Amino acid sequence: MLQIDKDACIGCGLCEENCPFDAISVEDGKAQVNDNCTLCGTCVDVCEVEALSIPREEGAGIDLSQWAGIWVYAEYRQGKLAQVSQELLGIGRDLADKRGVPLSAVLLCADSGDVPQELIAAGADQVYVVEDDALSHFNDESYGAALEDLARKHRPEVILAGATAIGRSFIPRVATSLNTGLTADCTQLAMGDDGHLHQTRPAFGGNIMATIMCPNHRPQMATVRPMVFPASAPDQSRSGEVITESVSAKRLKSRTRVVETVISAGEEVNLAEAEVVVAGGRGLETDQGFDLIKELADTMGAAVGASRAAVDSGWVGYPHQVGQTGKTVASKLYVACGISGAIQHVIGMKSSETIVAINRDKNAPIFDVADYGVVGDVFDLLPPLLEKLKERSGK
Amino acid sequence: MNIVVCIKQVPDAKDVRLDPETNTLSREGVKSVINPYDRHALEEGVRLKEEYGGSLTVLSMGPPQAAAILSEAISCGADEAYLVSDRAFAGADTLATTYTLAQAVAKVANPDLVLCGKQATDGDTAQVGPGLAVRLDMPFVTCVKKVHTVSDGVLTLERMMDDGYDVLEVDLPALLTVVKEINTPRFPSLRGLKRAKDYQVASLTAADIEADESQLGLGGSPTQVVKVFPPEKKGERTMIEGSVTEQVDKLAEIIFEAALGS
């Protein structure tokens, strides 16, 4: 429970103002907490007189020294290694070097081919390979049991995986089975001098980042969105060790079976790889308003992006959503129109090379990440801009 | 078929706005609603119950005011509703949440099927469904977009993947998390509204679900939030001033240079 030191509290109201959950109010000059409190700790951080605290019993915990090494789950499906695995080996390499431990990749599949070599070139010192026909299709129970068993046997201190459909599905299973913590959708990872992994992600649905740690449990587990970290450049001259592991047939047995895999081609929006993205938000106001974005994109040969507000309003489909719960883009040019710039959106586009923002509110946070900003109305600016671009591109 | 649906109360995303002065969330006038994905989970539960018979129970772990979403679930067709609420649950991360929910499920039902939303829109972890399945020793499938059939204790369904979808069979009892494409939630019926008005949502405390205190709330959570801070800002930025025509000219130039020109 949140402890309030009534003698120290000066009733300034900072805690009330900052509480993301409406759980604190100042009554009779003293802070009072109600049942909405989730013990998130925001108030403890903002309190200037140290009147608030969250006592925490130091868990008996486990012997941390028994767990060493950084692991990356190498996602392999339909004969392809997911790009995010290379990105994770890049950041994993940094973490392993800082900690002075090896970096290992875990590959679960029916036939590994030369993927282990690819993983070593991307930075792995070791590759644990489990090859089994039971692993030919992704399957939560078999994949989960295999990763869990390997982790129990080799005791890594960290396991990283992509926040993909596959990673977000079976990694929580592994974390629960291992009785440890898992942080979803991290955007920053750092190895602290304290030997713990500092995992940062957007939190509380607001414009706030939270750093999360898992101090008394191992392994420390995190999923990371694709394209948040740069992929390491492959170095074919690197050498590493390929370790073949087997997992018992009983453990690989699953109560789910894949009947068919359908790969959808065609209409898929290739936002993630687009060089130019024109994105619209609630500022476009209507369906017709959003058509301006589509026309602009068309003229520029760009992909259409959108904020969640635009997607939720039904102006454009979910595959166009950019951000924490949508796609991550790293385009050469990102034009954000009528988008406020909430952190959940910014996460998905901030690594674009040039960011142009158009918003009528000069205080909109989108300008904080923009290279060029225009304070103005999209309905005044976009139609003439469209004409101009049509002219220039000779359309 | 006995079905349990887990629902969570979240702030209505449409209302959540940023205060431009302080750069913090302004929660004034923010309503609390059923997590949007959980509406679809509830609808799927009602639909399957109508087709295959059985019972439909809804559960939510949260503060006392979360009783409101449970009443709403009753009006939409749930048979029974339980609020799992105790100060001991505060500060729970997903591991402690799945422990608490699993204890509650075991207490109130013997389900053939447990339904969750794909994720809760306040935290977006998508971890509770899979974690709960492990605790209940059930197979699970995430991001289900269609349930085809249930026969002889086997469910056939479609699950979204990054590159398309998989068709799966899963043995019951099982847990599914659902995406919005799965159905269109119905509005409460008049009969449902009447029933909800008279219905008393039952409350379950830590003692009621026979929980091991050490696995609850903050103490039972391996993850700890150690720091909360505003995102960093980018350094330089050029504001384009002038008349609309001047701004448009400059914009066209920048766009051309950055993208089309090269």
Ligand SMILES: Cc1cc2nc3c(=O)[nH]c(=O)nc-3n(C[C@H](O)[C@H](O)[C@H](O)COP(=O)(O)OP(=O)(O)OC[C@H]3O[C@@H](n4cnc5c(N)ncnc54)[C@H](O)[C@@H]3O)c2cc1C
């Ligand atoms: C857990 C979680 C995950 C999320 N994930 C995502 C995500 O993946 N992607 C995402 O985008 N959001 C996400 N969000 C939502 C996010 O917090 C914001 O609510 C959303 O990005 C806001 O969209 P918006 O900028 O279009 O709308 P608003 O915030 O309403 O902003 C509209 C902007 O348009 C400007 N404007 C209005 N009219 C005009 C005009 N005529 N001309 C010029 N400017 C105008 C306004 O000044 C305002 O700045 C998530 C939220 C949560 C809680």
Ligand SMILES: Nc1ncnc2c1ncn2[C@@H]1O[C@H](COP(=O)(O)O)[C@@H](O)[C@H]1O
């Ligand atoms: N406190 C809770 N009470 C009931 N169900 C929950 C709770 N938290 C999460 N869930 C369920 O788990 C799903 C995923 O939530 P999350 O892992 O928090 O993103 C939600 O859509 C709900 O179905």
